[in-house]
Amino acid sequence: MSSAKAPPVSPLAPTAMPELPPLPGVRIATAQAGIRYSGRTDVLYVALESGTRAAGVFTRSKCPSAPVDWCRDALADGSARALVVNSGNANAFTGRLGRDAVARTVEIAAQAAGCRTGEVYVASTGVIGEPLPAERFEGVLAECAARAEDGPAAWNAAARAIMTTDTFPKLATRTAEIAGVRVNINGIAKGAGMIAPDMATMLSFVFTDAALPQDVLQALLSAGTKTSFNCVTVDGDTSTSDTLMLFATAKAGHPAITDPADPRLAGFREALDGLLIELAQLVAKDGEGARKFVTVRVTGAESDASAHRIAMSIANSPLVKTAVAGEDANWGRVVMAVGKAGEPADRDRLAIWFGDVRVAVQGARDPDYSEAAASAVMCEPEIEIRVDLGLGDGNARVWTCDLTKAYVEINGDYRS
């Protein structure tokens, strides 16, 4: 198997990569296991010190990958000592061979880490339906365990090892205080990319040195997911392998906290939510073929849930997304997407903005509509589309990217 030709870096990539500080209790190594790619790393090994607790949020797909099944089961215990992520093969829809490959992987990793297999978490991204050659981890993971280290270079390497057709690595970091003690949060993610001839996966791993029990971690992670990764869409297609995990090493030495609603967690929650949003936005900014980053805000809906469904209907509409690609202030398509969401809406109360330019009000074109002003907004690399329904107090905000010919090319035109 050859490596995919590298696509050009997204024009929405951050101009500078953040430097992730050391995170006590976490050490990292990456390697070339030769799963599918040549000439690049394809395995990430993370060593977690004893006492680390884990929480996770996974794909809602009814056809999840074998690694997702494994992680869900392992979380029943919640202790974590190692994380193994490979790129190039998703180990999804691989039947019994897939379960066997996971079993083999966690055995090799547990031996390397000196822990129980139930303390190893795994994730895979890349080709669907190909058996994962787990025997290639043999030796590789032990060697990783021996040389794992911390620091900015290691975190950058981690973010790169899990890329598929991502065009840039995705990292974010935050600090917060819990009961006056400083804690760190580091996170990495990979986005929706595609490797010929296959599909990809959203993976994200977040690490903190906070000392929090699993139920608190899970509550914080589940809540944070709702305003971050669950608000991002590239093409509305849900991967078989979506995985977001949070590991807490308990090295920060703050007082014990047992309740997710403890007010001393306010700063940590804010930092975690911010980091998750930053990573989720990076995923949208590296959507396949993306040239525009789009924020869709819906206000005045009957409820927040209704607002979210309308926002997603807009963000997933191929007609809206191609209009953004064409720098076309086509608010008629926004009306269409509101209408098809099936949520309460009154055509004659709708107002629509592109950026600060109101293009429609009370169910018709704004009397002061300026095509030139609206078009100027559409030429920006980052665009906000806002819809006010005029019905209630429900709000939502989601992020997406435009739908370009490059998306079709990446996903359809690669057969040699």
Add this chain to the structure above:
Amino acid sequence: MSSAKAPPVSPLAPTAMPELPPLPGVRIATAQAGIRYSGRTDVLYVALESGTRAAGVFTRSKCPSAPVDWCRDALADGSARALVVNSGNANAFTGRLGRDAVARTVEIAAQAAGCRTGEVYVASTGVIGEPLPAERFEGVLAECAARAEDGPAAWNAAARAIMTTDTFPKLATRTAEIAGVRVNINGIAKGAGMIAPDMATMLSFVFTDAALPQDVLQALLSAGTKTSFNCVTVDGDTSTSDTLMLFATAKAGHPAITDPADPRLAGFREALDGLLIELAQLVAKDGEGARKFVTVRVTGAESDASAHRIAMSIANSPLVKTAVAGEDANWGRVVMAVGKAGEPADRDRLAIWFGDVRVAVQGARDPDYSEAAASAVMCEPEIEIRVDLGLGDGNARVWTCDLTKAYVEINGDYRS
């Protein structure tokens, strides 16, 4: 406003256009009202003889167009004497001006037809958010009424006058017997096309000389829609203006029928259903940028409704549709689309076929999988994707087209 540059005719267009026979009670005229286009017809006038009954199925959009609102109201009566359809302007999201334009249109048409305004049905397709200049129908509709005629040329002209970016006119015809008396059914449709800078509409009008009361017509039409137009998708975007109407002129002179379940309607139902399916398939074959016609069949689901949702999830998936465009037998993306539908599915019982080639079985790649055989299927212009869930007896069949760069070009790249 200039006329759009004509896109190339879809490679999926029928090789020969059907000749529609005269339909007693129906006369047709088309004209150039200059709504938006120049150098082509943009208005269709259909004169319906006294005694004609109408039934309709309309968009589920919460933001329907003004003509859709009008038709829904007019059906409360159900008598029909005239139908006016214009292309170039959808009269959608036009507020009070939109309602005024409909009122003006039906007044002009009622005068031309010598009937009440409530016996006039209207539909518009084209630009959203632009006021419809209904005064341009002045004189035009009276002139249409004077020269309206029947026969193949008139039907062909009707199908052409309602086109927007459709690349070919869509016509179908059937005959059936009701209680031993021969009846005719003629239908026309326009598909999902797009006129810069705006959106389009699925419109379809079906005419029969059968003598059936409105409730019977409505029951037959609603049932027929479920297996035809509700089973077709181009991009999952629902128009503000989707309109399907059935007009029955009662000229055929068969015995009265008052119950939609009357066994004497079996042949008529079959003919109507077949005609609706033919028109719906023509819409998919003329989807924007379409180069492949795709039938998605789902079997073995827990229920027919569940099968339909899974089939639509596959048919609307951008990743599946780009794979078809790339002639890529990418069954991993089909698994993904099954998984994201949220319907009951057991990964390890799934089987998938492209055409006659089984590519996956029992949740993994078919042991006899032949890449060459699957690829040969994908090179055909018409492709069937079949999924068996192995759970129950639920079946569904839907139609779609591929997602090509031309789709993005048509919908995003047109701004000068």
